[in-house]
């Protein structure tokens with residue numbers, strides 16, 4: 074098995090604009106959701122860790138929009154990462170929260186289906202053209218095997234088994250964080266690429282305070 078040190082180095086794109094304002098200090102490494110995420114990365118079927126995450130963000134939902142709207146570079150990795158995708162007929166977003174990345178996706182052109190397990194988050198999301206919201210758990214996405222052309226997540230929890238199940242041949246996964254390692258739900262792009270394995274071609278980059286990874290399944 075390859076490690077972070079000996080794996081093939083993926084293409085990293087430099088950030089086009091570097092923000093003047095510093096990122097928020099979220100104490101990411103000690104954040105409750107980071108511990109749950111690490112448990113999930115070790116065992117994607119750790120139901121207690123998943124339940125902890127669902128509860129954590131359900132509790133945060135009432136303040137989420139207000140908090141996120143003050144972060145000016147919040148969705149920059151999604152905008153920049155989108156510029157690298159192959160055109161798709163529709164887009165699925167996972168863990169959409171109150172819609173900060175959804176807003177960017179809704180302007181990209183194809184229809185968007187934005188999903189989150191917490192209805193408390195979805196009720197705070199904006200009405201957007203060509204965009205529908207759906208309550209769905211990322212572990213059990215309501216899509217047929219091999220049917221989704223593009224999955225997008227910003228500051229979400231990856232479930233690679235499920236992503237691999239629903240993605241179409243040649244499907245794309247755009248995985249972003251707003252603050253890189255300063256994001257509580259953070260997986261380094263190289264680590265995620267390593268977890269995905271050799272059937273995927275990846276490239277990554279920085280944007281705003283964050284990072285993006287675009288992984289394309291080799292059809």
Ligand SMILES: C[S@@+](CC[C@H](N)C(=O)[O-])C[C@H]1O[C@@H](n2cnc3c(N)ncnc32)[C@H](O)[C@@H]1O
Pocket residue numbers: 123126127130131141167168169170171172173174188189190191194209210211212226227228229230258
């Ligand atoms: C850190 S928030 C990110 C929200 C939004 N994407 C953003 O960047 O503002 C993580 C999101 O993942 C959602 N989430 C947690 N567990 C989930 C699960 N099992 N399935 C789907 N979404 C989940 C939470 O409800 C929350 O909205």
